Amino acid sequence: VALYMVVGPALILVNKQLMTSYGFPYPMLISGIGQVSSAIGSFFVVKVFKWQPLSDQARSISWDFYRKNMVVVGAAFAASLCFGNAGYIYLTVSFVQILKAFTPCVVVLFLYLSGVEAPSRNVALSVAAMSAGTVISSFGEAHFNLTGFLIMCAAETSEATRLVLTQRLLCNLKFGAFEGLYLMAPICAAWMWGLALFLEVPKLRASGDFAKITENGDVFLIAALLGFAVNVASFLVIKRTSSVMVKLLGTARNAGLVLLSALALGEEVTAQQALGYGICLAFFAAYNYFKL
Template identity: 35%
Template sequence: MARENSSSAVAAAVSGVSEGVMRKVLLSYAYVSVWILLSFTVIVYNKYILDPKLYNWSFPISLTLIHMAFCSSLAFLLVRVLRLVDPPSSPAMTRPLYLSSVVPIGALYSLSLWFSNSAYIYLSVSFIQMLKALMPVAVYSIGVLLKREPFRPGSMANMLAISLGVAIAAYGEARFDATGVALQLAAVAFEATRLVLIQALLTSRGISLNPITSLYYVAPCCLAFLLLPWAIVELPRLRASAAPFRPDLLVFGTNSLCAFALNLAVFLLVGKTSALTMNVAGVVKDWLLIAFSWSVIRDTVTPVNLLGYGVAFLGVAYYNHVKLQALKAKEAQKKAAQADDEESGALLLQERDGGDGKKSDPQA
C-alpha cells in the first residue's frame, strides 16, 4: 500500500513538472511570436510610409520624431500621471547619472533610428535585413575596442565569415544604392555602440530599465537630439510641400502605437526568456521578411543575394550557438558554486553540532 502511494506521488510530481515545463515552453513561443509579429509590422509599416513608390512620405526624421513624441507622452502618462510603473529607485536616477549614462545612449538611439528609417527610402526590405546581419560583427568589434569583450581569433574568424556573406549579398543586390547602404551601416554601428554602452553605463551600475521607464528617460532625449537635424534638413522641405503639417492621423497613430507595443514585446521576450532567444528569433524574422519582400512587395531577390545571406546566416547561427554554450557553462558553474557553498555550510554545521555534543556530554 505504501509502495502504491509512493508511486502515485512520484507520478503526480512528474506530471506537475511536465505541465510546468510545457506551460513555460508555450509562453516562450507566445512571446517570440508576438515580438516577431510586431517587429515585422513596424518594419513593413515604416517601409510603406517612407518608400517613394508607396505612401511617399519621405521624411524619416519627422517619422522618428512622431514616434518619440508619442512614446514620451505615453510613458510620462504611465509613470507620472497614472503611476502604473515605478522609475528605478536603486540607484536613483539623479541628474549627473542621467547626463553621464542616459544622454549618450539616447543620442546613439536617435541616430540609429534616423539612419535606419532613412535607409527604407533607398533599399528593399530584404536587403536591409541582410545588412542587419552585421549587428553581431559591430557589437563584437566595438566591445573589443572599448575593452568590454576579449579578443579571440575564433570569434574574429566568425565575424569575418558573417561580413563575407553580407558582402556577397551586397554584390548580388539588384537595387544596390550606395547612399542607402551607407545609411544602414551607420545605423548598425550606432545601434551596436548603444547596446555596448547600455551594458557599460547602466547594467554595470545596477540600473535595470523596463521598456516604459526606458522610453520615459530615453525618448525625450531622442526627441531633443533630433530637433536640430530636423530643423535643418526636413523642416524647409515640409514647409515647401503641399500639406506639410497634416499627416494622416490613422496611419501615423497606428504606426506609433505599433512602435510602442514593440518596446513592450522586447521587454516581455528578454525578461521572460533571454536576449539570446531574441537573437535566434531575429534570424527567423529576417527570413520571413525576406520571403515577404520577395513574394508580396515584389522586391528582387537574386540567387547571389540568397547565397551571401546564407553564408552570413550560418555565421550568425554559429555566433548564437557559441553564446548559448557560454550561457550553459556559466549556469553550470553557478550551480556548482552553489552546491559547493551548500556542502561547505552543511560540513560547518555538522562540525559545530559535533563540537557542541562533546561539550554537553556528561561522560566526557
C-alpha cells in the first residue's frame, strides 16, 4: 500500500517535469517508456527467472481471445495513459487531479449505457453531486486551458471505457501481479509506440528533441523504473485489498498530490476549486458507501 501511495505521484511529477521543464512534450512516447519497462521487467520475472510462472489460466489464453479482448482493452488503457499525460502539458498537476475525481461519474454512465450495471438512486445522486463539484472546480481554475480540459475529458472517457471493457470481457480472469503485466504491457506499449511513430516521432526528429533523451538519460531512466513500479504496485494492491479500498486509496493519493502541488510546487488552488473538490471527495465517499 505504501508503494502504491508513493510511486504514482512520483511518476506524475517526473512526467510533468519531462514534458514541461525539460521540453519533451511527447506524451505517447513518455507513456510508452513505462509500458516498455513493464513488459521487459515482467518478461524477466515470468519467463527468465520464473519467480512467478504463468498459471494454467494464463497459458490457456488463445491468440483469438487475446486479439478480440485483450488487444481492445489494451487500446483503451493506452489511450487513457497517453491522454492523461498530455493533460499535464496544458494544466497544473493539482487541476488534473481534481478533474480525475470525475472519472467515477463517467464509469457509472458507461456501465449503464452498455447494460452492464444500472446504478441505484443513491449512487446516481452521488454521481450527480460529484459532477456538480467538478463543474464548480473547473470554473474556479485560475489557469483554465480549454485544450487541456478537453484532453482530460478524453482521458477520463478512455479510462471509463477500459474499466467497462475489463468488466465485460475479462471479468472471469484473475492474474497475478506480474502475469497481468506480462500479458497487457506489451500490447499497451505497441499501441503507444505505434501511434507515436506517426504522430510524435516526425516532430521529434524535425525539432532535434532526440538529443534531450541522451542529455537527460537519468530522468528518463527514473521515469521508466517508476512506470514499472506503478504497474506492479497497482496489480498488488488490487490483488491484496478490495476494489473499494483501491478507489479510496487512489482518491486519498490524488488529494495528497493536490495538497503537495499547492504547498511545495506553488501551484494556485483557488477557494472555489477547493470547495468543488471537497464536494467531489465527500460524495465520492458516499458513492463508495452506496456501492457496498
